[in-house]
Amino acid sequence: MAVRMALSGKLYYEISQILGVSEFFLGYWKKIFKTQGIERLKLGYKGSQGYLTERQTDVVVEWLKNKEYWNLDELVTYVVQEFGVIYKSKQSPA
Structure with a gap:
């Protein structure tokens, strides 16, 4: 959800307030999505x-x-x- 919001143009500050996550978190996962695709977001920590x-x-x-x-x-x-x-x-x- 955070990546979707970031890609739609919402500001990191707004997303961090809405979801209660850090702006670093948003940047990290947006980068993962752009470099490794949606499948990488689905894998990992369960x-x-x-x-x-x-x-x-x-x-x-x-x-x-x-x-x-x-x-x-x-x-x-x-x-x-x-x-x-x-x-x-x-x-x-x-």
Whole structure:
């Protein structure tokens, strides 16, 4: 999502505020995308097991696809209301 926003012309500062990530993070992954393509973004760190089921994740993705813009606070509220999953932090744990 961060790379998509950067490629659409959004300023790094705006993206970092919306997603709660550093501007360095944005530059790094945009460079990876431009030099190695979308497949490189799909590989690598897999993270911990999510709190949503595969079906719930699909529902969230469809909900996002139907939005004109994405807002993290709105997404957090949606996930809490629809699935009872509480989002704790905009940043990964250290």
